[in-house]
Amino acid sequence: ExxxxxxxxxxxxxxxxxSSLNCSxxxxxxxxxxxxxxxPGKGPEFLFTLYSAGxxxxxxxxxxxxxxxxxxxxxxxxKPEDSATYLxxxxxxxxxxxxxxxxxxxxxxx
Amino acid sequence: xxxxxxxxxxxxxxxGTSVKIECRSLDFQATTMFWxxxxxxxxxxxxxxxxxxxxxxxxxxxxxxKFLINHASLTLSTLTVTSAHPxxxxxxxxxxxxxxxxxxxELFFGEGSRLxxx
Numbered sequence: 001e002x003x004x005x006x007x008x009x010x011x012x013x014x015x016x017x018x019s020s021l022n023c024s025x026x027x028x029x030x031x032x033x034x035x036x037x038x039x040p041g042k043g044p045e046f047l048f049t050l051y052s053a054g055x056x057x058x059x060x061x062x063x064x065x066x067x068x069x070x071x072x073x074x075x076x077x078x079k080p081e082d083s084a085t086y087l088x089x090x091x092x093x094x095x096x097x098x099x100x101x102x103x104x105x106x107x108x109x110x
Numbered sequence: 111x112x113x114x115x116x117x118x119x120x121x122x123x124x125x126g127t128s129v130k131i132e133c134r135s136l137d138f139q140a141t142t143m144f145w146x147x148x149x150x151x152x153x154x155x156x157x158x159x160x161x162x163x164x165x166x167x168x169x170x171x172x173x174x175x176k177f178l179i180n181h182a183s184l185t186l187s188t189l190t191v192t193s194a195h196p197x198x199x200x201x202x203x204x205x206x207x208x209x210x211x212x213x214x215x216e217l218f219f220g221e222g223s224r225l226x227x228x
Contacts, residue, residue: 102153
């Protein structure tokens, strides 16, 4: 069974203080690893797809990287508007199902 | 971008009644839609996969007679919670993938529906 574990559960940063969120996964043949952002009371918003180890994707202050066992979401010089829960998810080859982690709740303080 | 609209955003009902939640893809066709349930501090739990024109595929442990899913068109899927009870209170979220990407895990989510059963 596919598993996704995210850490830390919560992260509090000062504005401008860079950090990383971790996503460890086990899957029987990775088709894709996905990062989503979820604001309170809203549905998740798609951020990135990573397909193979060594791949990197960037969007504004966010950069996602992938190894064979984990993915990192690096946040550079975060701003208060980056505050949200960040979800990691995986999809196995040949399957439609996407398995989500429990997320990291990020709070960026001005 | 791809927009998924979910309605209602909040619903309160009495125990024993049925509630219908609609999920629409506004600017794209979605052959596949997914229904999730989310508990506080828990991951999104996939309830069922809904394919247009065919019966939904339910995950293990999800009662198909209680959570009725209909995907009548390429832009609309509905979830009906039948004979709702307080334990069904939760945040229900639908998602869809673009019709041209049948295998991608890139999903577009609705805003979610908060169900409270009294």
